[in-house]
Amino acid sequence: MINDLWYKNAVIYCLSVRTFMDADGDGIGDFAGLERRLDYLQGLGVTAVWLMPFQPSPKRDGGYDIADYYGVDPDYGSLGDFVAFTHAAKQRGLRVLIDLVVNHTSDRHRWFQSARADPDSPYRDWYVWSTEKPANADEGMVFPGVQETTWTWDDKAGAYYFHRFFDFQPDLNTANPAVQAEILKIMGFWIELGVSGFRMDAVPFVIAKKGADVKGAPVEQFDMLRDFREFLQWRKGDAIILAEANILPKQDLDYFGDDADRAHMMFNFQVNQATFYALAAHDARPLVKAIERTKPRPLSCQWGIFLRNHDELDLGRLTETQRATVFEKFGPEKGMQLYDRGIRRRFAPMLDGDPRRIRLAYSLMFTLPGTPVLRYGDEIGMGDDLGLKERDCARTPMQWTGEAQGGFTRSAKPAMPVIDHGPYGYAHVNVADQRHDKDSLLTWFSSVIRMRKEAPEIGWGDVTALPTGKAAVLALRYDWRSNAVLCVHNLGPGPVEVELETGIDPSEGGLLIDLLTGERSEADEAGRHCLFLEGYGYHWFRVGGLDALLRRTPT
Ligand code: NOJ
Numbered sequence: 001m002i003n004d005l006w007y008k009n010a011v012i013y014c015l016s017v018r019t020f021m022d023a024d025g026d027g028i029g030d031f032a033g034l035e036r037r038l039d040y041l042q043g044l045g046v047t048a049v050w051l052m053p054f055q056p057s058p059k060r061d062g063g064y065d066i067a068d069y070y071g072v073d074p075d076y077g078s079l080g081d082f083v084a085f086t087h088a089a090k091q092r093g094l095r096v097l098i099d100l101v102v103n104h105t106s107d108r109h110r111w112f113q114s115a116r117a118d119p120d121s122p123y124r125d126w127y128v129w130s131t132e133k134p135a136n137a138d139e140g141m142v143f144p145g146v147q148e149t150t151w152t153w154d155d156k157a158g159a160y161y162f163h164r165f166f167d168f169q170p171d172l173n174t175a176n177p178a179v180q181a182e183i184l185k186i187m188g189f190w191i192e193l194g195v196s197g198f199r200m201d202a203v204p205f206v207i208a209k210k211g212a213d214v215k216g217a218p219v220e221q222f223d224m225l226r227d228f229r230e231f232l233q234w235r236k237g238d239a240i241i242l243a244e245a246n247i248l249p250k251q252d253l254d255y256f257g258d259d260a261d262r263a264h265m266m267f268n269f270q271v272n273q274a275t276f277y278a279l280a281a282h283d284a285r286p287l288v289k290a291i292e293r294t295k296p297r298p299l300s301c302q303w304g305i306f307l308r309n310h311d312e313l314d315l316g317r318l319t320e321t322q323r324a325t326v327f328e329k330f331g332p333e334k335g336m337q338l339y340d341r342g343i344r345r346r347f348a349p350m351l352d353g354d355p356r357r358i359r360l361a362y363s364l365m366f367t368l369p370g371t372p373v374l375r376y377g378d379e380i381g382m383g384d385d386l387g388l389k390e391r392d393c394a395r396t397p398m399q400w401t402g403e404a405q406g407g408f409t410r411s412a413k414p415a416m417p418v419i420d421h422g423p424y425g426y427a428h429v430n431v432a433d434q435r436h437d438k439d440s441l442l443t444w445f446s447s448v449i450r451m452r453k454e455a456p457e458i459g460w461g462d463v464t465a466l467p468t469g470k471a472a473v474l475a476l477r478y479d480w481r482s483n484a485v486l487c488v489h490n491l492g493p494g495p496v497e498v499e500l501e502t503g504i505d506p507s508e509g510g511l512l513i514d515l516l517t518g519e520r521s522e523a524d525e526a527g528r529h530c531l532f533l534e535g536y537g538y539h540w541f542r543v544g545g546l547d548a549l550l551r552r553t554p555t
Contacts, residue, residue, distance in 0.1 A: 004238060005238075005300055005302075006047070006048075006095065006196075006238060007048075007197075007240050007242075007264060007265055007302055007371060008300075008302050008371065008456075008459040008460055009371065009453070009456045009458075009459035009460065010047045010048045010095070010371050011045060011046045011047050011048070011371070011372055011374070011449050011452060011453070012046065012047075012048045012049070012050050012097070012304065012371060012372065012373040012374065013041060013044070013046040013048070013049050013050070013373075013374050013375075013376065014049075014050040014052070014309065014310070014373060014374065014375050014376065015034070015049065015050075015051065015052070015375075015376035015398075016029070016051070016052040016062070016063075016310065016376070016395065017029050017030065017031060017033075017034055017051060017052075017054045017076045018052075018054075018063070018075070018076065018415070018416070019376075019395060019396065019397040019398060019408070019416050020033060020034050020037065020376060020397070020398050021033030021034055021036060021037050021398065021400070021408065022408055022409035022410070022411065022414070023035075023036060025409060025410040025411050026075075026409075026411060027409050027411035027413050027414040027415045028075045028076070028409075028414075028415045029076070029397065029398075029408070029409075030075070030076045030077045030081070031054075031072070031076055031077040031081035031082055031084070031085045032077060032081055032084075034085055035081075035084060035085045035088050038085075038088055038089055038092055038094065039092070040431065041092075041094060042092045042093070042094060043446070044379060044442075044445065044446055044449065045445075045446050045449035045450055045453065046094070046374065046449065047093070047094060047095065047453075048094060048095040048096070048097060048196065049089065049094055049095070049096050049097070050096075050097040050098070050099070050199050050242070050373070051096065051097070051098045051099065052099050052310060053066060053098075053099045053101055054072055054073055054076050054082075054098075055067070055068055055069055055070075055071055055072065055073060056068040056071050056072070056073045056074070057073055057106055058106055058108050058168070059073075060106075060166065060168050061165065061166055061168075061169060062310065062391070062392075062395065064099075064101050064165075064169070064201060065101075065104070065105070065106035065107075065108075065166075065168055065169050066101050066105055066106055066109065067105070067106040067108045067109045067110075068109070068110075069102075069182075069186045069189075070186070070189055075415075079193070082193060083193055083194060086193060086194030086195065087194065089194075090194060095196040095197075096194065096195045096196060097195065097196060097197050097198060097199055097240075097242060098190055098195050098198060098199070099198070099199050099200075099201055100183075100186070100187065100198035100199065100200045100201060101201040101202075102172060102174070102183045102186065102200075102201070102206060103164065103165075103171060103172065103174070103201060103202040103205045103206045104163060104164065104165060104169040104170055104171045104172060104202075105169070105170060105172060106168060106169065107167075107168045107169070107170055108168075111123040111126050111127075112126075112127060112170050115127050115157070116154050116156045116157040116161075117156055117157075119157075119158075122178075125173060125176055125178075126172060126173055126176060126178065126179050127161055127162075127170050127171065127172065127173055128161060128162035128170075128171050128172075128173050128210045128211055128212075129157065129159040129160065129161055129162075130151065130159060130160045130161075130162070130211075130212035131158075131159050131160070132160075132212070133151060133153075133160055134151050134160065134162075134212040135215075136150070136214075136215065137149050137150060137151035137160070138150075140164065142164060142165050143165065143166065143339055144339050144340055145339060145340065146166075146339070146390065147165070147166055147167070149167075150162060150163060150164060151163075151212075152167040160212075162210055162211070162212075164202070164205045165202075171205070171210055173210060174206055174207065174210070174224065175209065175210070175221065180224065180227065183228065184227075184228070184231045187228065187231065187232055187235070188231070188235055191232070191235050191236050191239055195239070196236075196238065196239055196240065197232070197239040197240035197241060197242065197264070198232075198239075198240075198241055198242065199242045199244060200228075200241050200242065200243050200244060200263070201244055202244060203225070203243040203244055203245040203255070203263070204218060204220060204245050204246075204247060205218075206224070207220045207221050207222065207224045207225055208220055208221075209221065220254065222254055222255075222257070222262060225241075225243075225255070225257075225262040225263060226257060226261050226262055228241060229241055229257075229261060229262055229263070229264070230261070240264040240265060241262075241263045241264055241265070242263070242264065242265040242266070242267070242304055243255060243263035243265065243266045243267075244266075244267055245263070245266050245267070246267075246269040246314065246316075246317075247269075248270075248317075249270055249290075249293040249294050252266070252294060252296065252297060253296065253297070253298075256297050256298055256301040257298070258298070259298070260298035260299070260300045260301050263301070264300070264301060264302065265301065265302045265303065265304050265371065266301075266303065266304065267303070267304040267306060267309075267373070268290075268294055268303040268304065268305055268368075268370060269314065269317060270290045270293065270294050270317060271287070271290045271291060271294060271303070271305065271368055271369075271370075272305075272306060272307070272313075273290075273314070273315055273316075273317045273318050274286045274287040274289070274290035274291075274318075275287055275307065275361075275364065275365070275368070276307075276313060276315070276326050276330065277318055277322045277325065277326055278474070278491055279329075279330075279351075279357070279360075279361055279364075279491060280325050280326045280328075280329035280330060281322075281325050281329075282471070282472045282491045282492040282493070283471045283472065283491070284468075284471065284472065284473065284474035284489075284491055285471055286322065287474060288465040288474065291368070291369060291463065291465060291476070292465070294369075295369070295463065302370055302371050302459070303368075303369060303370030303371065304370060304371055304373045305365055305368045305369070305370040305371065305372050305373065306365070306372070306373040306374075306375070307347055307361060307362070307365050307375075307378070308346065308347045308375055308378065308394070309373075309375055310375070310391065310394070310395055311342075311391055312338040312339060312341075312342030312343060312344045312391055313330075313331075313342050313343040313344075313345075314341055314342045315327070315341055315342055315343070316341040316342070323341075326343070327343070330343055330345070330350040330351075331343035331344075331345055331350065335386050336386065338390060338391065344384070344386075344390065344391055344393055344394060345384050345386070345393070345394060346377070346378070346382055346383055346384040346393075346394045346424075347361070347375075347378055347381075348378070348381035348382060348383055348424065349383045349384055349424065353381060353383075353423060353424070355381075355441065356535070356536040357536055358381060358441065359441070359444055359536075359538075360489060360490075360491070360536040360537070360538055362378075362445070362448065363448060363487075363489065363538045363540075364474070364489050364491075364538070366448055366449075366451075366452045366458075367452075367455075367458055367476060367487035367489070367540060368476075369458070369463045369476075369478075370459070371459055372452065376398055377398055377399065379441065379442055379445040380399065380429055380430065380431055380434050380440075380441055380442050381424075381429055381441045382396070382398075382399060382419070382424060382429055383419055383422070383423070383424025383429065384396070384419075384424070385417060385419055388417070392416070395416065396416055396417060396418060396419050397409070397414060397416055397418045398431075399418065399419065399426040399429055399430040399431065400430060400431045400432060401426070401430050401431070401432040402426060402427050402430050402432065402433060403426075405418045405420075405426070406418045406419075406420070406426030406430055407426070407430070407432070447516070451515050451516060451540060454515065455478075455485045455515065455540065455542075456480070457478040457479065457480040457483055457484065457485040458478050458485060458487075460480045460481075461478030461479050461480035461484075461485070462478065462479050462480065463476055463477070463478055464476070464477045464478075464479070464503065466486075466500055466501065466502070466503065467501075468488075468498045468500060469498060469499065470490075470492075470496055470498055472490055472491045472492030472496065473488065473489065473490050473491070473492075473496060473498050473533065474487075474488070474489045474491065475487070475488045475489075475498070475500055476488075477502060477503065477543070483542075483543075483544070484502070484504060484509060484542075484543035484544065485515075485540065485541065485542055485543065486500075486502060486512060486539075486540075486541040486542075486543050487538070487539070487540050487541070488500070488531060488533065488538065488539045488541070489533075489537075489538045490533035490534070490535065490536060490537045490538065491536070492535060492536075493535040493536065494535050495532065495533065495534050495535055495537070496532075496533050497530060497531065497532050497533075498530075498531050498533070499528050499529070499530055499531075500528065500529045500531055501526075501527055501528050501529075502523070502527065502529065502543055504527075504543055504544065505527065506523045506525070506527045508544060509543045509544030510522060510523040510527065510544075511523070511543075511544060512529060512539075512541035512542070512543060513541060513542050514539050514540065514541055515540040515541065515542055516539070516540060521541070
């Protein structure tokens with residue numbers, strides 16, 4: 001059955017256990033707290049949860065510095081709590097994805113401790129060393145301005161070690177077969193504990209050739225990705241790899257594999273950045289280009305479509321002028337920007353909390369080709385705390401109620417400060433208030449998620465951008481199994497009228513039915529629809545009338 005490829009039409013919700021819900025009152029979120037909130041997630045309508053790293057870690061990079069791959073950080077509970085959680089998720093039909101961070105370990109990992117202490121350690125070759133300072137030591141930093149080099153001298157080892165990210169994140173020598181075998185073991189371990197796959201961190205770096213002699217553009221070893229996938233499939237047929245790979249469209253097929261034998265899913269960074277430009281400039285044309293450029297992909301592969309995540313909004317793929325437009329609109333102050341290329345804010349404040357623009361943007365996100373990936377708190381329009389350093393500003397705890405600490409914890413001293421003042425403080429922005437309000441963002445999210453589930457054409461279908469004659473209006477038609485859905489978004493503030501040819505013969509599908517309101521539009525004789533959109537308005541239409549739904553081949 002085609003629905004066996006569950007990820008083609010999932011709704012993924014990303015969260016950090018640390019900041020979601022604290023059950024034991026120590027000020028830090030935990031698995032017991034998360035488990036209590038599974039009914040909330042199910043009610044919202046999401047179908048999968050992606051957990052950021054929760055393994056033992058010094059947490060100098062939000063947990064992306066792992067010190068033991070086979071455990072749960074004591075802050076969050078025990079392995080037993082983890083299994084209780086995955087079981088409870090399964091009972092509710094929710095899948096669990098977890099981060100797989102194997103480009104590097106923490107410098108506190110015992111492998112690195114052993115490797116640096118003894119040249120004869122079996123772990124020495126698990127990392128990347130050089131006795132001389134490599135010529136390119138000052139290049140390729142991922143966090144410019146905060147990270148100074150990619151090779152750091154280690155007194156104990158008497159050598160430089162390579163680290164693509166911070167100096168406390170030594171890169172694993174992923175070309176070493178022993179390291180590859182260990183990566184498979186890690187995947188196999190968590191699969192046994194109930195997860196449905198991995199969001200694989202920093203994939204281009206995991207598979208790149210590493211070493212002091214490596215020069216020029218990265219040389220990826222795609223066989224490695226194929227081996228990970230193959231192993232995963234052997235162990236659990238429906239488990240997936242969702243790759244974090246901010247690459248150019250010309251490389252998409254290398255990462256998916258021509259035969260769909262590498263990553264099942266990848267985040268679409270190209271479309272993400274073009275979406276922000278489209279929203280900032282009220283111009284959908286570069287977004288159409290990004291959609292078209294990233295269109296070729298094997299049928300069983302899928303894009304992860306997102307607006308914001310736990311990192312800065314990376315604008316590095318836009319032209320300089322486009323980037324300047326997005327900065328000006330969404331992050332004009334220096335303190336809102338990060339690493340010269342991005343914006344570190346949460347989504348709602350970028351749009352001045354304007355409900356019309358926020359809904360327009362998420363409606364757009366839910367209708368772009370791929371599977372939507374939401375970030376916790378965005379469903380209630382949470383804000384950020386720019387007083388916190390770097391990316392931490394957008395990682396504050398979930399705001400559940402209007403009570404102390406937003407109901408996140410009973411502790412008066414949460415490990416991460418809850419936003420307690422201003423328009424985004426928990427008194428104004430919280431789940432409890434919004435769930436009783438039929439006009440709230442949260443209520444809107446649940447109905448849009450329901451609508452998205454009723455439009456599997458978006459996940460599976462063939463996408464075509466229809467000419468609208470207006471730069472601010474994007475019209476995407478999805479065709480799948482003799483059914484079609486048409487999504488129209490007006491990115492501009494003013495009302496517009498557009499004439500649209502759906503491209504479908506009026507005798508087959510002259511009727512458009514709005515999935516949200518039930519309103520209808522009938523084509524004229526030439527097959528044209530005259531559509532009116534309010535400023536920031538949107539419509540999701542089923543083409544050809546509701547009976548088209550009934551005609552759909554069972555999945
Ligand atoms: C990408 C993650 O999203 C980011 O948060 C982290 O800092 C780096 N990879 C390093 O693991």
